[in-house]
Amino acid sequence: MQPQTQAANPALADVKNILAVASGKGGVGKSTVSSNLALALKKIGQSVGLMDADIYGPSVPLMMGLGSADPQTAQFPLEKYGLKLMSMGFIPDATKGVLLRGPMVAKYVGAFLTQIPWGALDTLVIDMPPGTGDAQLTLCQTANVRGAIIVTTPQDVSLIDAVKALNMFRQLKVPVLGIIENMSYFVGDDGKRYEIFRHGGGKKLAEETGVEFLGEVPIDPRVAECGDAGEPLVHKYPDSPVAKAYLELAEKV
Numbered sequence: 467m468q469p470q471t472q473a474a475n476p477a478l479a480d481v482k483n484i485l486a487v488a489s490g491k492g493g494v495g496k497s498t499v500s501s502n503l504a505l506a507l508k509k510i511g512q513s514v515g516l517m518d519a520d521i522y523g524p525s526v527p528l529m530m531g532l533g534s535a536d537p538q539t540a541q542f543p544l545e546k547y548g549l550k551l552m553s554m555g556f557i558p559d560a561t562k563g564v565l566l567r568g569p570m571v572a573k574y575v576g577a578f579l580t581q582i583p584w585g586a587l588d589t590l591v592i593d594m595p596p597g598t599g600d601a602q603l604t605l606c607q608t609a610n611v612r613g614a615i616i617v618t619t620p621q622d623v624s625l626i627d628a629v630k631a632l633n634m635f636r637q638l639k640v641p642v643l644g645i646i647e648n649m650s651y652f653v654g655d656d657g658k659r660y661e662i663f664r665h666g667g668g669k670k671l672a673e674e675t676g677v678e679f680l681g682e683v684p685i686d687p688r689v690a691e692c693g694d695a696g697e698p699l700v701h702k703y704p705d706s707p708v709a710k711a712y713l714e715l716a717e718k719v
């Protein structure tokens with residue numbers, strides 16, 4: 467099926483760019499990259515939305531410090547840190563139990579893209595579920611995706627699955643904008659650089675697959691602290707090396 471043009475979908479009619487942030491595996495930092503990239507894009511002057519397409523394991527509410535909202539009264543998308551946000555995690559469990567039937571992932575990803583009034587946005591960042599499945603297909607059938615960003619960690623076990631994610635977007639005719647290597651290295655208090663999960667796999671993969679290498683994000687314990695505290699690092703520590711890596715990424719995509 468051909469992707470609809472944005473104009474054919476009123477909910478996305480004024481959204482200029484849709485970026486999908488994807489990974490082959492869970493736990494590589496895809497949601498962390500999505501949240502911090504969204505904030506970095508905002509910081510460079512864009513109007514930004516963040517859609518959490520991980521229907522079964524939504525991370526955006528925790529990372530943005532928001533809980534569930536009453537669907538009867540809440541105005542979706544919710545807003546925090548100047549971002550427009552939508553996630554399955556905003557819908558209370560009691561309501562979800564009734565709603566979560568049928569081909570659920572496709573249904574909810576489709577609903578988020580067609581029924582949430584996103585308004586005028588420069589960029590809508592979509593935090594994809596890990597892997598290669600229904601959500602990706604629905605996204606590409608419902609919206610005009612400008613490009614996908616693949617997040618990987620440096621070690622082979624993550625890189626192998628990153629290739630699968632990359633190939634799937636290519637099959638769906640979505641341009642792959644590039645690869646970002648997360649948890650690339652760690653700089654200790656001694657100033658030394660430690661390559662905990664090896665290093666350079668993301669760059670090598672980009673070369674091998676002919677896509678741009680978008681950069682590396684170091685390991686910083688404050689990333690996890692911020693994620694758990696509901697205030698992403700780009701917002702809380704804007705001068706940190708990790709925040710700078712995200713601002714550079716925002717300029718590139």
Ligand code: ADP
Nearest residue numbers: 492493494495496497498684685686689690693
């Ligand atoms: P995914 O969305 O790929 O499943 P998450 O974004 O949830 O992964 O990240 C998994 C865990 O790793 C989280 O606890 C997050 O805070 C942590 N994390 C991600 N990136 C970094 C980093 N660069 N440095 C330190 N911790 C990180």
